[in-house]
Amino acid sequence: MKDLVLTVDGTRFRVKGLDNDFAAYVERNLEEAGIHFNRDNPADKLFNAYLHLAARSYDYEKEIEQIIEE
Numbered sequence: 001m002k003d004l005v006l007t008v009d010g011t012r013f014r015v016k017g018l019d020n021d022f023a024a025y026v027e028r029n030l031e032e033a034g035i036h037f038n039r040d041n042p043a044d045k046l047f048n049a050y051l052h053l054a055a056r057s058y059d060y061e062k063e064i065e066q067i068i069e070e
Contacts, residue, residue, distance in 0.1 A: 001017045001019065001020065002017075002018050002024075003015065003016045003017065003018070004018060004023055004027065004037070006030075006041065006046075007039070008041050008042075008043055008046050009041075009042060010040060029049070029052075033045070033048060033052050033053075034048075034049070035049050
């Protein structure tokens with residue numbers, strides 16, 4: 001189990017007890033989006049990271065729907 005700590009606009013957020021593989025996935029995706037775990041991040045960067053992941057999820061759902069229809 002792993003904790004993730006992220007600071008956004010001066011507010012520190014801690015999520016405790018994440019599965020190690022999921023925590024690594026989240027860290028990797030946020031870092032790819034320009035989010036840093038060792039310093040403060042602007043809220044707009046976090047929102048952009050969320051939109052990036054939401055778009056990926058949306059694309060996966062569409063692919064699944066296509067596979068089911070075939």
